[in-house]
Amino acid sequence: MKEIKIKGCSNDSSIFVGESLDNLSKYIGDRNSVIITDEKVSKLYGDRFPHSPVIQIGTGEKIKTMDTVLYILRKMVQCSCDRSTILIGIGGGIVTDIAGFAASLFMRGISFGFVSTTLLAQVDASCGGKNGVNLDGFKNMIGVFNQPEFVICDTSLLSTLPDREISCGFAEIIKHAAIFDSAMFKFLSENYKDALSLDKDIVDKLVYDSVVIKSNIVNQDETEQGVRKKLNFGHTYGHAIEKITDYNHGEAISIGMVIAAKASGISEAEDLSNLLQKYNLPVNIGKNIQITDALSKDKKRKSSTIDFVFLSKIGGCYVKNVIIDDVATYL
Numbered sequence: 001m002k003e004i005k006i007k008g009c010s011n012d013s014s015i016f017v018g019e020s021l022d023n024l025s026k027y028i029g030d031r032n033s034v035i036i037t038d039e040k041v042s043k044l045y046g047d048r049f050p051h052s053p054v055i056q057i058g059t060g061e062k063i064k065t066m067d068t069v070l071y072i073l074r075k076m077v078q079c080s081c082d083r084s085t086i087l088i089g090i091g092g093g094i095v096t097d098i099a100g101f102a103a104s105l106f107m108r109g110i111s112f113g114f115v116s117t118t119l120l121a122q123v124d125a126s127c128g129g130k131n132g133v134n135l136d137g138f139k140n141m142i143g144v145f146n147q148p149e150f151v152i153c154d155t156s157l158l159s160t161l162p163d164r165e166i167s168c169g170f171a172e173i174i175k176h177a178a179i180f181d182s183a184m185f186k187f188l189s190e191n192y193k194d195a196l197s198l199d200k201d202i203v204d205k206l207v208y209d210s211v212v213i214k215s216n217i218v219n220q221d222e223t224e225q226g227v228r229k230k231l232n233f234g235h236t237y238g239h240a241i242e243k244i245t246d247y248n249h250g251e252a253i254s255i256g257m258v259i260a261a262k263a264s265g266i267s268e269a270e271d272l273s274n275l276l277q278k279y280n281l282p283v284n285i286g287k288n289i290q291i292t293d294a295l296s297k298d299k300k301r302k303s304s305t306i307d308f309v310f311l312s313k314i315g316g317c318y319v320k321n322v323i324i325d326d327v328a329t330y331l
């Protein structure tokens with residue numbers, strides 16, 4: 001097991017890669033706790049949860065709303081939660097985004113921790129302190145920066161994850177490599193078969209390397225005033241594609257990264273596309289979809305311009321404020 005630390009403005013976070021769900025009660029100690037999970041995770045792993053009240057929510061991006069947060073908050077009142085309660089989110093990025101937000105609102109904020117059960121949540125969603133929900137279909141419109149006390153990344157839980165969800169997690173790992181680490185990019189390319197078949201050593205290494213990259217960035221710029229914007233590589237298009245197609249998050253940002261790499265004019269754009277395809281990720285939208293409207297509603301928009309992340313090479317990137325109408329021409 002390896003530990004990575006994030007120093008947040010309000011509190012610090014420890015991320016444990018290779019820790020087991022079975023040790024969760026050690027992190028709760030003698031505090032009262034409440035568990036937020038979704039119905040699938042509860043069915044698969046509920047018998048291994050510590051003895052705490054469990055609040056179960058549905059699945060899918062459509063339930064990532066204020067209504068679900070209010071449902072959780074009301075249940076917490078019914079369960080007599082108070083300021084000393086620690087809230088534990090056990091699930092993928094949808095559960096951790098919602099659970100962290102609910103914990104931040106309940107009685108002006110209580111402690112919270114996560115057991116992230118999808119690859120995407122382990123390498124991205126559960127680490128970094130962004131919590132929130134969608135509003136009227138617009139991604140992550142409401143939310144807070146607040147670090148979980150701890151995150152347990154138990155990679156053995158990934159064995160029950162559908163292949164499609166595994167590939168989506170690799171999309172975020174490939175993003176980290178593409179923008180910051182060319183050696184990791186090479187490693188991903190050389191070891192894709194073992195990675196996809198969830199070889200423990202390979203997956204633990206990739207989850208750890210990804211969390212190190214993300215936490216280094218968050219330690220420099222928790223609230224995304226500068227360098228953290230680089231983590232949005234592929235996400236300007238990705239969020240727009242996610243909104244108007246059936247692609248899920250990782251698939252949408254895979255396509256978004258290819259568009260952004262091509263817009264960057266680097267000769268290695270094709271290498272990125274090839275690597276994403278090795279991980280069974282889509283690299284084209286597939287049909288001619290008008291995404292300009294969806295793009296202009298991106299929350300990172302400042303007037304008619306947008307912060308767009310370009311690659312300088314595989315392993316390096318920069319952010320440039322560009323005119324939205326120009327971004328639409330990158331397609």
Ligand SMILES: NC(=O)c1ccc[n+]([C@@H]2O[C@H](COP(=O)([O-])OP(=O)(O)OC[C@H]3O[C@@H](n4cnc5c(N)ncnc54)[C@H](O)[C@@H]3O)[C@@H](O)[C@H]2O)c1
Pocket residue numbers: 038039040041044059060061064091092093094095097117118119120121124125126127128129130131140157158159160161162165168249
């Ligand atoms: N906060 C952040 O910084 C951040 C970063 C990236 C993504 N996100 C958010 O994360 C969300 C996507 O997260 P996700 O991809 O984990 O999706 P998800 O939470 O919907 O999980 C995907 C599916 O897998 C199921 N599942 C979870 N763990 C499982 C397991 N071990 N075995 C079998 N099935 C399992 C879930 O029930 C769900 O049906 C999006 O809403 C995205 O916006 C947030």
Ligand SMILES: [Zn+2]
Pocket residue numbers: 124172235249253
């Ligand atoms: Zn993402």
